[in-house]
Amino acid sequence: MHTRSDRLVAVATLGAFVVVAGVLGLVSLYLGAVTQALAEVPRSSPLPDYPGRPDATAAPDTATPMRYLVLVTDEDGALASAYLAQMSAQRDALQLIGVPANLLVTDPDGTEMALAGRFSAAGGAGAVRSLESMLGLRIDHLVELKLNGFLSIIDVLGGVDVRNDAEMSAEGWHFPSGDLVLSGAEAKVYLSANRQPLTRLERTEAVFVEIVRSVVSGDAVTNPAKVEAIGGILHNCLTVDAGLTPAEIRRTALDVHLGSDNIDGKPLPMAGISRLDGVEVTVVDQPRLAELVAAMSADELGGWAARQTDPWAPLVTLPPR
Numbered sequence: 001m002h003t004r005s006d007r008l009v010a011v012a013t014l015g016a017f018v019v020v021a022g023v024l025g026l027v028s029l030y031l032g033a034v035t036q037a038l039a040e041v042p043r044s045s046p047l048p049d050y051p052g053r054p055d056a057t058a059a060p061d062t063a064t065p066m067r068y069l070v071l072v073t074d075e076d077g078a079l080a081s082a083y084l085a086q087m088s089a090q091r092d093a094l095q096l097i098g099v100p101a102n103l104l105v106t107d108p109d110g111t112e113m114a115l116a117g118r119f120s121a122a123g124g125a126g127a128v129r130s131l132e133s134m135l136g137l138r139i140d141h142l143v144e145l146k147l148n149g150f151l152s153i154i155d156v157l158g159g160v161d162v163r164n165d166a167e168m169s170a171e172g173w174h175f176p177s178g179d180l181v182l183s184g185a186e187a188k189v190y191l192s193a194n195r196q197p198l199t200r201l202e203r204t205e206a207v208f209v210e211i212v213r214s215v216v217s218g219d220a221v222t223n224p225a226k227v228e229a230i231g232g233i234l235h236n237c238l239t240v241d242a243g244l245t246p247a248e249i250r251r252t253a254l255d256v257h258l259g260s261d262n263i264d265g266k267p268l269p270m271a272g273i274s275r276l277d278g279v280e281v282t283v284v285d286q287p288r289l290a291e292l293v294a295a296m297s298a299d300e301l302g303g304w305a306a307r308q309t310d311p312w313a314p315l316v317t318l319p320p321r
Helices: 004-039 115-135 153-157 184-192 197-217 224-237 246-255 286-297 301-306
Strands: 066-073 079-087 094-100 104-106 112-114 141-146 160-164 168-170 173-175 178-182 238-241 263-267 270-276 279-284
Touching: 066 115, 079 115, 079 197, 094 115, 094 197, 094 301, 104 115, 104 279, 112 115, 112 270, 115 141, 115 286, 141 224, 153 184, 153 197, 153 224, 160 184, 160 197, 173 184, 178 184, 184 197, 197 263, 197 279, 224 238, 263 301, 286 301
Parallel strands: 066 141, 094 263
Antiparallel strands: 066 079, 079 094, 104 112, 141 238, 160 178, 168 173, 270 279
């Protein structure tokens, strides 16, 4: 004979099963939509190996950090900014390390030039090689992003919040100091109005971090219409290396459990501004870079980021190269 208590347990168990099945169904729907949306994203050649390239950190089936170089281009196809994005081994934290377009790097022959010039001369693979040589770390994947197209995601999200330190006006828009809520159109002006590499990098990084935080904390990953809209935007503004396959994207999506509090952005440690052939370049701070590299290798970027008390302080003027 079944008691009322037995019936309640049965109903509760069935209810729990329905909830779990519904969640799994949503996850499956989301992953399928993401994979389908990104399957046809344009792909460049695989990242080439070269003598002296840093080794992969571990076997493919071992949990290790994943590193992406994100190259952001403007409406003219020139490099506007770049980011070293490292996903933690546990896939629960993401750090975007801002790299200025005029960062001083070297080509394989040892010739110094700005990262933007390296990108212009040798493409994304050339930029990857220069930064791998600087860091002594392997970059797993390359992502090239057209800035104006990518900012359309902001309107799908309903705007993004950023902190503006200095009041400014441009192209008919006014941006007071303080907290701003930017639309896609406003963000395009806000990011392009100032061509100074570090100012542009700081603003772009702030917007990018908020876009990623909004995606993981809102309904953009569970709303099929938003997933489809974002997928369409990415298809038109994104290029990835051939090694970033739909299967790997799906595998990463299954592993990721990011929260907005574990997404952050800090700039590459910079020593100051110099000039190379009369053009302004940003020079890396080698001792502080070594600290960053150690943190990246040890998968301890959260602690490193917490120690960056004034990462956007004005840079000193260094002697010409």
